[in-house]
Amino acid sequence: MLSEGLPTISRLLHICGALPSTSTDSKGRVLWRTTNNITTGGDGAVALLLEAGNFVLQLRNFTQIWQSYDHPTDTILPSFKLWANYKVHTAVRLVAWKGPQDPSTGMFFLSRDPGTGLQVLTLRGRSKYWRSGLWNGAEASDKNGFMWSQIVDDGETIYSTYNTGNSSARRSHWKLDYNGDLMLRIWSGQSWMPLFKRPDSGCRRYGSCGPFGYCDMFDKICRCLDGFQPADGFGAIPSRGCVRKENLTCRGDHFLTLPEMKVPDKFVYVRNRSFEECTADCERDCSCTAYAYTNLSSIVATGGPSRCLIWTGELVDSEKAGMLGGNLYLRLAGSQERSPAVNNTKSGVGVVFKIALPVIFVLLTLICIYLVCIWKPKGIQVKNETLKRPALEHLDQNLEFRSIRFQDIATATNSFHDTNVLGKGGFGKVYKGTLEDGKEVAVKRLSKGSDQGIEHFRNEVVLIAKLQHKNLVRLLGCCIHEDEKLLIYEYLPNKSLDQFLFDIARKSMLDWPKRFNIIKGVARGLMYLHQDSRTTIIHRDLKPSNILLDVQMNPKISDFGMARIFGGNEQQESTRRVVGTYGYMSPEYAMEGIFSVKSDTYSFGILLLEIVSGLKISSPHHLVMDFSNLISCAWNLWADGKVKDFVDAAVMESYSLDEVSKCIHVGLLCVQDSSSARPHMSSVVSMLDSEATPRAAPKQPTYFAQINYETSDATEDLENSANGVSLTALEGR
The missing domain is CATH 1.10.510.10 (Transferase(Phosphotransferase) domain 1)
Structure with a gap:
């Protein structure tokens, strides 16, 4: 457990032997010296090797100056605290040996996740090698009593302590091996025997099954989550992750309950949410791909024990974990009946209103858009002429842009062929097109039947048509044809930043x-x-x-x-x-x-x-x-x-x-x-x-952008996207 971090101690190896030793500071003053089994300091300091294996320096009044448990190498001994400060994103970490006989620093490190404190991570260099999943503070023990204590969260630091229960005579320790395996080892009387090992063999290494794949811990092979198929299109075992069998439609999606799952990585951690609120948050957010609700009741915490986890985008590093896992609620396309675990409280009247109200809203919105872009009151001319209409919404000036025929746009984009796709996002795809006069354009084709797509369309028509600035993209025209809604922009060949x-x-x-x-x-x-x-x-x-x-x-x-x-x-x-x-x-x-x-x-x-x-x-x-x-x-x-x-x-x-x-x-x-x-x-x-413009001194930020999302008001209903996944992400025009 000893490591660097105690620069004032010289000739430390003498402590372990019979030879006396002294330690001095930079001015030559004696700080402490060894005497038989105890080390005494010139200023009243004492160095002790405790029963559990912790080497400590303390003053005569028992004030601790330094301990080896704060500077571990590759081993965790009883009473060691595995901690992480999720406010400043720091954590104590283990460092593996370079080889079986080489104690120099190796390539593997282990610590709590410094962002949340709820997971244990093994890193290989700078990449994740293994992840424990959400650790709810349950005892990790066997019949002989090897265990971790209850997890404590003081609102800033989260930690747990390794103990040996009532079997104090039984020797054990955790070791991060030079090959990256985390092992719980016990002394058999002749050698150290591994009782637990991760990731071991098979598919338990981080992300080995790819996006939307999971490791079946019983068969030790990768499989696709329900509703997904191998991305490479071959066989039942994915080699490059999995893709959806059917694309999401948002309003027509449902949630499937997947039991006994180790939660995927890169979750958004939402505090102070009931199960119903957690479910509602994900249902309302079209970018939410899954959620889980884990009861962390064994954590002694400053906040409530219930925790809501939400995912957007890909699900990575999932595992079928048996009794150690929990329910994962996965968003799938289609109108299948919702899982009872997800939604079993809706009355028949509630369902009718939930379906009828969006339909009425869509119909009314379509009528409004029809009046905006199709109906021809005085002052509006369509086809290839300028479109003029009195003020829309908050704008007090006429809109001036072209209304382009759908057939012309279809011809320009080669019938919206995939080879013309420039990017795609939450509201549809963007295509490159060439109009009849040779002008290149970018065509945003909004998803059919999307309430948000209609709002997006109206927003851009109302706003951007009147904006004229060299650092804003230009809207050239729009088109509504049956249920098609299209926006035509200037084409920028270098696409996006x-x-x-x-x-x-x-x-x-x-x-x-x-x-x-x-x-x-x-x-x-x-x-x-x-x-x-x-x-x-x-x-x-x-x-x-x-x-x-x-x-x-x-x-x-x-x-x-x-x-x-x-x-x-x-x-x-x-x-x-x-x-x-x-x-x-x-x-x-x-x-x-x-x-x-x-x-x-x-x-x-x-x-x-x-x-x-x-x-x-x-x-x-x-x-x-x-x-x-x-x-x-x-x-x-x-x-x-x-x-x-x-x-x-x-x-x-x-x-x-x-x-x-x-x-x-x-x-x-x-x-x-x-x-x-x-x-x-x-x-x-x-x-x-200008260099002459004065600049105030900035205040130190709390680094909100990295911290997992936490709501501050449980009464506020928020609809979110996370981790770089935007409701409006479009690669480039």
């Missing part, structure tokens, strides 16, 4: 001058939306995939389907339906549904830090130099004067240290926890354009 920024092979094409130009262009576009347009517009989903690049790599903000208009003296608004992408959402919006222009400022700050570093906000901590997340990394390096370490290696030969320092400073101002502390975008533009 994320396709360059996060692609190792292409990121070098974005040198620092281009990146700095993109940062300033996006800032000017947001300032126009917030301040210079006829009405104040909040984008609500600013992220790299919604920043399109023209031929000269100039940025254009796109995707206004989630945008909102502020009128008059409105400063902020609240909503019960939170939409957007976690990581880019401001804390007050994600947790309370409150949004304002400062919500966009927060998203811009995240985007700015991503552009400087070349890393995603959702990057695992090992990719951000072992910091808990990108914000934590930026803050610490900026505070320590090491901003060069934050810069993407791809721009090392072209960056300006002054410009980079300014950008990181501005980014940290934008991601401050308090919305009132964040600058307006007009101030951001001034700070980026």
Whole structure:
């Protein structure tokens, strides 16, 4: 259990033998010396090797100075605390040997998940090698009494202690082997025998069954979750994960109960939710792919013991775990009757209303859109002429854009052929098209029968048609044909920023001058939306995939389907339906549904830090130099004067240290926890354009973007997407 971390102790090996030894500080003063079986210090310090194996230094008054249990190597002995501080994302960790006879640092590490404290992880270098799944504090024991104590959560640190129960005479320990196996070993009288080993052989290594696959622990083979099939299309055992047999439709989906499952990784952890509230949260959110409700009643915690886990996007590292697992509620397409475990309280009248009300709403909305884009009152001419109509919604000026025939769009996109797809998202696909006059366009084809798709369509028609700024994408026209809803934009050949920024092979094409130009262009576009347009517009989903690049790599903000208009003296608004992408959402919006222009400022700050570093906000901590997340990394390096370490290696030969320092400073101002502390975008533009503009000192953030989502008000109904999965994500136009 001894390791580095005690630099003042010299000749430590003498303690274990019969030779006396002394330890001195840098000024030559004796701190302690060995005398028989006890070590005494010059200032009253004592070093003791305790019965359990913990080597401690303490003062004569029993105040502990240092203990080896805080600096473990590869072994956990009785009374050792396995802890993680999920507020600052730190954890004690084990370090495996390099080889069976080589005690130097190996490639495997083990600790609690520093983000939640609810899982134990084994890492191989910087990649996950094995994951325990949600540990609910249950005793891990055998008939002889080997166990972990009850888990304690004090609101900041979560820990459990390894004990041997009543079998104190039985020797045991946990060991992280040099080959990555975590083992519980007992002494047989002649040798150490493994009683428990993970991941061992088979498919228990992290993510070995791919997305939507799971490891069957009994047969030790990979299988697909119900409703999925192997992605490679061959056989019953997936080799590259699994894909859905039928695509989700949101409103027509149902949830299937999968019992005895080890929960997948990358869950969103929601506190203070009942089972019914957890179910309702996932049902309402079309991006929610699964949820689980785990009773962590054995955790001594500051909050309630019940926990709601929600997944968006792919499910990774699942396992059929038998009695050790729990129920996983999986979203599937189709109109099958809901699982009784998911929904057995709906009355017949409730079901009728649940079906009838959305249908009525859709019909009324379609009539409104028909009047907007098809009906021809005085002043409107269709086909290939300008479409003019009196004010829509909050706009007080005529809309001016083309209404294009459906047949012309179908011809331009080769009947919406898959080879023309530029990207896809929660509301449909985007196709490249070439009109009859040779003009290239991007066509957004909204999903049929989607309530949100209708809202998205109306939002973009009403908003973007009148926005004129070089850093905003242009809407050229629209089309409604039967149940088809299409939006036609200018085509930008370089597609979206994320396709360059996060692609190792292409990121070098974005040198620092281009990146700095993109940062300033996006800032000017947001300032126009917030301040210079006829009405104040909040984008609500600013992220790299919604920043399109023209031929000269100039940025254009796109995707206004989630945008909102502020009128008059409105400063902020609240909503019960939170939409957007976690990581880019401001804390007050994600947790309370409150949004304002400062919500966009927060998203811009995240985007700015991503552009400087070349890393995603959702990057695992090992990719951000072992910091808990990108914000934590930026803050610490900026505070320590090491901003060069934050810069993407791809721009090392072209960056300006002054410009980079300014950008990181501005980014940290934008991601401050308090919305009132964040600058307006007009101030951001001034700070980026001029060195003379003063910059306030940012306050240290709480790194909300990395922390799993937690609601602060149990009465608020929030509809969410998480971990970079957006309701409006469109790859590129």
